[in-house]
Amino acid sequence: xxxxxxxxxxxxxxxxxxxxxxxxxxxxxxxxxxxxxxxxxxxxxxxxxxxxxxxxxxxxxxxxxxxxxxxxxxxxxxxxxxxxxxxxxxxxxxxxxxxxxxxxxxxxxxxxxx
Amino acid sequence: xxxxxxxxxxxxxxxxxxxxxxxxxxxxxxxxxxxxxxxxxxxxxxxxxxxxxxxxxxxxxxxxxxxxxxxxxxxxxxxxxxxxxxxxxxxxxxxxxxxxxxxxxxxxxx
Numbered sequence: 387x388x389x390x391x392x393x394x395x396x397x398x399x400x401x402x403x404x405x406x407x408x409x410x411x412x413x414x415x416x417x418x419x420x421x422x423x424x425x426x427x428x429x430x431x432x433x434x435x436x437x438x439x440x441x442x443x444x445x446x447x448x449x450x451x452x453x454x455x456x457x458x459x460x461x462x463x464x465x466x467x468x469x470x471x472x473x474x475x476x477x478x479x480x481x482x483x484x485x486x487x488x489x490x491x492x493x494x495x496x497x498x499x500x
Numbered sequence: 501x502x503x504x505x506x507x508x509x510x511x512x513x514x515x516x517x518x519x520x521x522x523x524x525x526x527x528x529x530x531x532x533x534x535x536x537x538x539x540x541x542x543x544x545x546x547x548x549x550x551x552x553x554x555x556x557x558x559x560x561x562x563x564x565x566x567x568x569x570x571x572x573x574x575x576x577x578x579x580x581x582x583x584x585x586x587x588x589x590x591x592x593x594x595x596x597x598x599x600x601x602x603x604x605x606x607x608x609x610x
Contacts, residue, residue, distance in 0.1 A: 390543075392543075417596060419598075426602070427602075428589075428600050428601065428602040428603065429589070429591075429600040431597060431598075434596060434597070436596060442596075444597075474541075476543055476544065478544075478598075483531065483593075483595055483596055484531060485531045485532045485551035485552055485553065486532070486549070486551060487531065487532065487593065488532075488534065488546060488549045489534060489546070489591070489593075489598055490546060491536075491543045491544040491545075491546075492543050493542060493543040494541070494542060494543040496541065
């Protein structure tokens with residue numbers, strides 16, 4: 387079974403802190419994604435990566451950056467956390483882009499910025 | 501831009517009743533459609549994937565249909581159980597990206 391592991395289930399950070407959210411997948415997937423999920427807004431794509439050191443902006447990249455130095459690991463960075471970044475963050479991975487491509491998600495990180 | 505809509509937003513049924521969840525999307529040029537389950541405070545669990553060339557997919561009590569030309573998918577859950585209570589999300593794939601609906605929150609009453 388594919389396993390996508392996010393480093394923390396819950397995080398509480400202060401406004402202005404630099405925050406790192408880590409995600410690791412164990413199935414040699416090329417593609418990795420970061421989403422945030424908010425009530426009434428659903429899941430929105432922040433960034434994705436289709437290869438090591440490659441990244442593409444999603445729908446809401448402002449205030450975030452990402453790093454992918456190894457294939458199995460994709461990090462989301464909040465350069466200076468703000469209260470409007472309080473949210474559930476979900477990491478996902480997938481192999482390829484064809485019709486059989488299935489996305490697998492981690493357990494989520496609930497981030498609270500105070 | 502792909503828009504995905506799920507109706508209804510919430511559903512409450514007595515145990516044993518069949519569930520019908522709807523998903524519609526605006527751009528029919530999709531690679532596939534995936535149904536997920538999400539329990540409160542948790543991540544997404546993949547339930548079924550339907551490729552764009554398929555009409556339906558089944559797994560146990562779950563059956564999902566896809567009508568790509570009309571931009572619709574339906575998830576059927578037979579003989580619902582209290583353990584089926586969760587939020588169900590559909591997502592459509594265009595290239596790398598998944599676009600999600602807002603979900604249907606299901607409550608199955610014992």
